[in-house]
Amino acid sequence: MDVKSTFVYFPAMLNLNDLVLFAAAVEHGGFAAASRRLGVPKSTISKRVAALEEALGVRLIHRTSRSFALTDTGRDFHEHARAALIETEAAEEIVRRRVAEPSGTVRITASVPAAQDLLAEHLPALARAYPRLGVQLDVTDRFVDLVQEGYDIAVRSHFAPLPDSGLIQRQAAAEAIVLVAAPQYLAERGAPRSPQDLAAHDALLTAPGATTWSLTGADGARAEAVPVARMIANEGRVLLAAAQAGLGLTCLPERMCRAAFQAGVLVRVLPAWTAGHVTTTLVMPHRRGQLPGVRATVDFLLDCLARR
Numbered sequence: 001m002d003v004k005s006t007f008v009y010f011p012a013m014l015n016l017n018d019l020v021l022f023a024a025a026v027e028h029g030g031f032a033a034a035s036r037r038l039g040v041p042k043s044t045i046s047k048r049v050a051a052l053e054e055a056l057g058v059r060l061i062h063r064t065s066r067s068f069a070l071t072d073t074g075r076d077f078h079e080h081a082r083a084a085l086i087e088t089e090a091a092e093e094i095v096r097r098r099v100a101e102p103s104g105t106v107r108i109t110a111s112v113p114a115a116q117d118l119l120a121e122h123l124p125a126l127a128r129a130y131p132r133l134g135v136q137l138d139v140t141d142r143f144v145d146l147v148q149e150g151y152d153i154a155v156r157s158h159f160a161p162l163p164d165s166g167l168i169q170r171q172a173a174a175e176a177i178v179l180v181a182a183p184q185y186l187a188e189r190g191a192p193r194s195p196q197d198l199a200a201h202d203a204l205l206t207a208p209g210a211t212t213w214s215l216t217g218a219d220g221a222r223a224e225a226v227p228v229a230r231m232i233a234n235e236g237r238v239l240l241a242a243a244q245a246g247l248g249l250t251c252l253p254e255r256m257c258r259a260a261f262q263a264g265v266l267v268r269v270l271p272a273w274t275a276g277h278v279t280t281t282l283v284m285p286h287r288r289g290q291l292p293g294v295r296a297t298v299d300f301l302l303d304c305l306a307r308r
Helices: 015-026 031-038 041-056 072-100 113-121 122-127 183-189 197-198 236-244 254-263 294-308
Strands: 061-063 068-070 104-110 134-139 153-158 167-183 202-206 214-217 224-225 228-232 251-252 267-269 276-282
Touching: 015 031, 015 041, 015 072, 031 041, 031 236, 068 072, 068 294, 104 113, 104 294, 113 153, 113 254, 122 134, 122 294, 134 294, 153 294, 167 183, 167 254, 167 294, 197 214, 197 224, 197 251, 236 251, 236 254, 251 254, 276 294
Parallel strands: 104 134, 104 153, 202 228, 202 251
Antiparallel strands: 061 068, 153 276, 167 251, 167 267, 167 276, 214 224
16 A cells, blocks of 8 residues: 555644634634633634634624624634534543552561551452552551551551651551450350459460550540459460450451351450550651552552441
8 A cells, every 4th residue: 555645734733722712712702711721811712713714714703892702614613623622531541540540569568467467358359440540558567657668558467656756657447355265265254344353263364564454434434453364475366266266355357357256166255345555557658648659559559348
């Protein structure tokens, strides 16, 4: 095929800005109204429309000091010009969306419980939602300095408010810490009816110094209990397994116990009382928190964890 014989050369291309000004004048009923709407001088609009008519070699608008009306050709031209502007806007939007689509690598650090209980089920969905986004998850229970170590997001679960470190903090979820025990333990030892009854029960504790449980009632009442230490472990799943085995009572996040509740191997003890709350917060440095990939990841995880 002879490309040169089929290619059409246009001696002059229309100025897209002239089409915009022409369409605005038509749609707002005149140059003055279009000027007010666009913030462009009336004289500029008039001159550009005149230049457009000259380039086309036709009159598009009949205009006098008192009237403004399209010619037949002008009506046809406006219909096609408006369609061209719509297509131009659509093409620009496609490019903008492509450029703004989250991409690159997002580095996340999280503790073992947060990774297992909060992130494991959601990160695959994040990868499917944003195929150009790469996620690196570092699971560690040590304290991570986000800025010095180059992480974008830290998923932190905490019992007290995080200190003001100058980092961005976005709370993702908060859940109650509840008292639980196995049905067989309660059958053997009896179910406590008040916080004071806990002093006669075996407890599975999180640390040697954490011997006192501070409880809050549904009515806001406060109570403290000092149960008998039977076992100490600083890992929630170990305490969960020990409680299911009937070794004693323990305090755990409600989320961690849901499957055991459904299976009937654990029940809540003193259901009107809680032992505090555990909060999950997404933390990120300012300079990285503004990147599209980081923003998309944070928004995605916030939505997932809130629904959870």
